[in-house]
Amino acid sequence: xxxxxxxxxxxxxxxxxxxxxxxxxxxxxxxxxxxxxxxxxxxxxxxxxxxxxxxxxxxxxxxxxxxxxxxxxxxxxxxxxxxxxxxxxxxxxxxxxxxxxxxxxxxxxxxxxxxxxxx
Amino acid sequence: xxxxxxxxxxxxxxxxxxxxxxxxxxxxxxxxxxxxxxxxxxxxxxxxxxxxxxxxxxxxxxxxxxxxxxxxxxxxxxxxxxxxxxxxxxxxxxxxxxxxxxxxxxxxxxxxxxxxxxx
Numbered sequence: 001x002x003x004x005x006x007x008x009x010x011x012x013x014x015x016x017x018x019x020x021x022x023x024x025x026x027x028x029x030x031x032x033x034x035x036x037x038x039x040x041x042x043x044x045x046x047x048x049x050x051x052x053x054x055x056x057x058x059x060x061x062x063x064x065x066x067x068x069x070x071x072x073x074x075x076x077x078x079x080x081x082x083x084x085x086x087x088x089x090x091x092x093x094x095x096x097x098x099x100x101x102x103x104x105x106x107x108x109x110x111x112x113x114x115x116x117x118x119x
Numbered sequence: 120x121x122x123x124x125x126x127x128x129x130x131x132x133x134x135x136x137x138x139x140x141x142x143x144x145x146x147x148x149x150x151x152x153x154x155x156x157x158x159x160x161x162x163x164x165x166x167x168x169x170x171x172x173x174x175x176x177x178x179x180x181x182x183x184x185x186x187x188x189x190x191x192x193x194x195x196x197x198x199x200x201x202x203x204x205x206x207x208x209x210x211x212x213x214x215x216x217x218x219x220x221x222x223x224x225x226x227x228x229x230x231x232x233x234x235x236x237x238x
Contacts, residue, residue: 016187017183017186017187064136067135067136068136070132077234081234083226084231087224087227088223101213104207107206108206108227111199115199
């Protein structure tokens, strides 16, 4: 997985366990795509200082994932729900699905879609 | 939700963030159903001491949930996957499902069942 995407995912799951200061800097770097220098200028800290804080956040977030594995679990569940969504859509696309099943299949499509949007 | 069930769920999600000592005592109380006195005897700590550790663990685990809401998210997703499983089973039970759909529906049943077992 792309490093920034992984950082964003870890932040999405465990970010609330960081301090406000850490969150603000990590967000600017990972989500808002600012450079170390830009982040440092705004806050009057050195580029190296910003770098150290981001490394520290990476370490904390990865530590939570190593202990809890919740990102991994969510990604696996998400993949499986996507498969369900795909299967339901395939059946609906095929001819000959009986009317009583169609309504249920649309519900399966909607529910799986809802889960994917929340995740 | 039943208090012990909630404690067990919170422990299942965030237990790895407790110390080994806290985990061992919390497990004996919540999962193994030992009394405060029994837990204290084994470890040569007072009943009150055990009680304080359990309260401390409750507070930590609830604090993680207040920040991360992962138990809540998982429970909601689980409920929705259970609904998908039920719908797929209903269609399969009904007469007239065409053969090409049956295979896909069985896959939906299996995948949703797999997700529920993992969660």
